Amino acid sequence: MFALTAILVSCDKSEIDNEEPVTVLESTDYTGTLTVNASSGAFDTDSVKVSFNATQKADSASITLFQVKFSPRMPVSLDVTVPGITVTPTKKGAILTCDSIVPLAMGGEFPNYTVKGFEGEIIDDELIFSLNFGSTPTSYQGKAQ
Amino acid sequence: MSNLLVVNISQEGGFAYGQFKNDTLYPVSYNDEGSYSRLSVIDGYRIRHHGDAVVTDFTTSVQLLTDDMHMDQDYTERSVFTLQQRQRSGAGTLELILRRADTNAIWKPQTGFFSLYKLNSLYAPVTFKRDGIETLILNNANSHIPDDIGYLTITDQTMPVNSDFLIGTWNTALFHESVFDMGRWLITAGIRLDYEGGIMDYDCMARLHYRFMPTMTQDKELEVPYKGSVSHNHFEVIPKLSILYKATDAVTLYTTASKGYRAGGFNTQIFSDILQNLTMNAMMKDLGVYLDRRFVSVSADNTEYDPENAWNLELGSRLHKGSFSASASAYYMDVRNLQLTVFPPGMSTGRMMTNAGRSRSIGVETELGWNPQQFRSHISWSWCGGDPRPYVPRHTLSVNAGYSFRLNGKTLDIDGSLNGAGPFNWDETGTIQEHFRLKAGCRIALAFQNWEIYVRGDNLTDVQGRNFYFKSVGNEFFASCKPRTIMLGTTFNL
Numbered sequence: 001m002f003a004l005t006a007i008l009v010s011c012d013k014s015e016i017d018n019e020e021p022v023t024v025l026e027s028t029d030y031t032g033t034l035t036v037n038a039s040s041g042a043f044d045t046d047s048v049k050v051s052f053n054a055t056q057k058a059d060s061a062s063i064t065l066f067q068v069k070f071s072p073r074m075p076v077s078l079d080v081t082v083p084g085i086t087v088t089p090t091k092k093g094a095i096l097t098c099d100s101i102v103p104l105a106m107g108g109e110f111p112n113y114t115v116k117g118f119e120g121e122i123i124d125d126e127l128i129f130s131l132n133f134g135s136t137p138t139s140y141q142g143k144a145q
Numbered sequence: 146m147s148n149l150l151v152v153n154i155s156q157e158g159g160f161a162y163g164q165f166k167n168d169t170l171y172p173v174s175y176n177d178e179g180s181y182s183r184l185s186v187i188d189g190y191r192i193r194h195h196g197d198a199v200v201t202d203f204t205t206s207v208q209l210l211t212d213d214m215h216m217d218q219d220y221t222e223r224s225v226f227t228l229q230q231r232q233r234s235g236a237g238t239l240e241l242i243l244r245r246a247d248t249n250a251i252w253k254p255q256t257g258f259f260s261l262y263k264l265n266s267l268y269a270p271v272t273f274k275r276d277g278i279e280t281l282i283l284n285n286a287n288s289h290i291p292d293d294i295g296y297l298t299i300t301d302q303t304m305p306v307n308s309d310f311l312i313g314t315w316n317t318a319l320f321h322e323s324v325f326d327m328g329r330w331l332i333t334a335g336i337r338l339d340y341e342g343g344i345m346d347y348d349c350m351a352r353l354h355y356r357f358m359p360t361m362t363q364d365k366e367l368e369v370p371y372k373g374s375v376s377h378n379h380f381e382v383i384p385k386l387s388i389l390y391k392a393t394d395a396v397t398l399y400t401t402a403s404k405g406y407r408a409g410g411f412n413t414q415i416f417s418d419i420l421q422n423l424t425m426n427a428m429m430k431d432l433g434v435y436l437d438r439r440f441v442s443v444s445a446d447n448t449e450y451d452p453e454n455a456w457n458l459e460l461g462s463r464l465h466k467g468s469f470s471a472s473a474s475a476y477y478m479d480v481r482n483l484q485l486t487v488f489p490p491g492m493s494t495g496r497m498m499t500n501a502g503r504s505r506s507i508g509v510e511t512e513l514g515w516n517p518q519q520f521r522s523h524i525s526w527s528w529c530g531g532d533p534r535p536y537v538p539r540h541t542l543s544v545n546a547g548y549s550f551r552l553n554g555k556t557l558d559i560d561g562s563l564n565g566a567g568p569f570n571w572d573e574t575g576t577i578q579e580h581f582r583l584k585a586g587c588r589i590a591l592a593f594q595n596w597e598i599y600v601r602g603d604n605l606t607d608v609q610g611r612n613f614y615f616k617s618v619g620n621e622f623f624a625s626c627k628p629r630t631i632m633l634g635t636t637f638n639l
Binding site: 066067074075076077078079080104105106107108109110112 | 289290291293294295356357359360361362365431432433434435436437438
């Protein structure tokens with residue numbers, strides 16, 4: 001369930017009038033389409049589950065992509081986690097960013113697929129992001145379950 | 146009243162299976178323990194009450210068995226895997242038969258009840274050794290993982306797969322047979338209502354330490370439990386009818402029609418394959434790696450095999466005149482749900498019984514005997530045609546002759562024999578055959594009032610042959626026939 005909580009942070013009356021509501025995101029599962037621009041061409045995988053796991057402070061999160069392939073001919077699918085994503089709350093959700101980061105897969109760090117250029121956004125019940133897994137551009141769009 | 150007690154203690158060495166490769170049977174050669182020890186106790190008690198109208202027979206038995214088997218299950222000099230199987234079983238039977246006391250009556254009925262219960266506790270751990278871990282698990286798993294992703298390693302030198310089974314089997318039957326003795330005609334009609342059931346509780350566990358390279362920096366322990374229960378129940382109606390006509394004092398003609406039944410059961414030997422596949426799938430799942438093609442796995446539901454049913458029709462004749470006897474018969478057998486031993490494809494470690502569709506057989510059996518005074522002779526030959534089935538020979542031949550010398554209260558028996566069977570198939574495809582082979586034997590015995598001493602020879606011409614076939618991890622194996630054997634023995638009648 002997607003939960004969006006608006007909290008008014010107040011000190012005095014003048015501050016109440018000028019404060020924007022701060023959204024606190026909770027961990028949520030999404031289902032959507034993953035698009036991978038493999039060397040052999042772009043391909044889509046539907047019904048891909050992605051888990052957004054916020055930390056307690058909700059200022060950072062990790063995203064786990066389940067059973068993804070980076071090539072249509074790849075005989076295996078992997079669960080891949082991108083940790084250390086910076087979360088900047090907005091009125092309707094959050095902006096997601098991160099610098100170069102080594103994802104986690106198969107029990108440990110997976111440097112072959114170091115994540116670069118991660119950009120993402122949560123708007124209401126939608127999650128959208130794009131990134132490069134190594135040299136493989138990848139994007140995702142999904143809805144909260 | 147009578148009671149029979151049999152105690153058997155056996156301690157045997159390993160299993161004489163040699164590898165069969167490129168049409169050559171190699172000598173037995175493996176590097177792990179092979180042994181079998183057994184203690185069995187069987188006691189049967191019978192009591193008969195002879196009333197004026199009814200004769201009552203009551204029989205009960207108790208059978209206890211404990212055994213321990215160690216086996217190098219790959220039967221090669223490589224360290225692939227070993228098996229221990231230790232079982233403790235107990236069974237009890239009850240049978241009550243009531244029959245008419247008047248043996249001169251035209252109608253001689255008998256009605257009975259039978260019951261059996263058996264409980265078997267089986268401890269059967271399989272230990273995968275280093276070569277087995279490499280070839281059966283790692284090579285299999287890594288063949289599905291692209292090189293640029295990484296590879297799986299298991300650092301254990303041995304991987305134990307523990308399997309405990311508790312198997313209960315029960316059977317209850319009501320039966321009736323009526324014999325109508327009408328001069329030259331003897332008609333027998335019978336029916337048996339048979340209920341059998343079984344339950345198998347299994348509790349298995351594989352345990353190993355694995356590491357995925359290059360992402361994991363240390364080993365991770367993985368436990369793969371597999372626990373559950375399967376059961377079955379079957380009810381059968383088993384009829385029979387036979388008609389015998391005494392054409393003359395010497396010649397009898399007969400025909401019979403009957404239904405046969407062989408109970409089903411559980412395949413405990415396939416669990417090593419089940420756990421092997423479950424372990425590979427569990428490792429992949431633990432890693433978050435999903436193969437497009439899962440390792441083929443046989444679940445415990447597939448370890449049950451159904452009963453086999455057969456209809457038998459036979460037509461025959463017997464001749465008995467003085468010291469001469471002869472018989473000849475022809476039969477037709479129609480088997481449904483034929484029980485066959487199969488070996489799962491690929492690098493499997495187990496074997497299993499399964500049910501094939503239908504099989505039909507026709508055959509002929511003949512016997513001749515001549516036993517004037519102290520001389521005895523007997524020849525029998527059979528032929529079986531129809532759908533070829535593994536282990537069923539086309540021809541069997543048995544020739545026996547002997548003479549008893551009376552020597553001042555003692556008896557000297559001299560007997561010789563020739564026995565042969567074949568050709569037959571070792572597998573369901575018929576690609577491996579055993580030819581017809583004839584073996585000679587003899588027995589010379591000196592019998593006193595209460596004891597006997599004898600010398601016996603088997604396979605006197607040292608015929609080479611094979612008497613058992615199976616597959617393990619893609620390799621074929623045979624057990625050779627025993628060579629020329631001479632035995633000395635004695636028996637006492639207490």
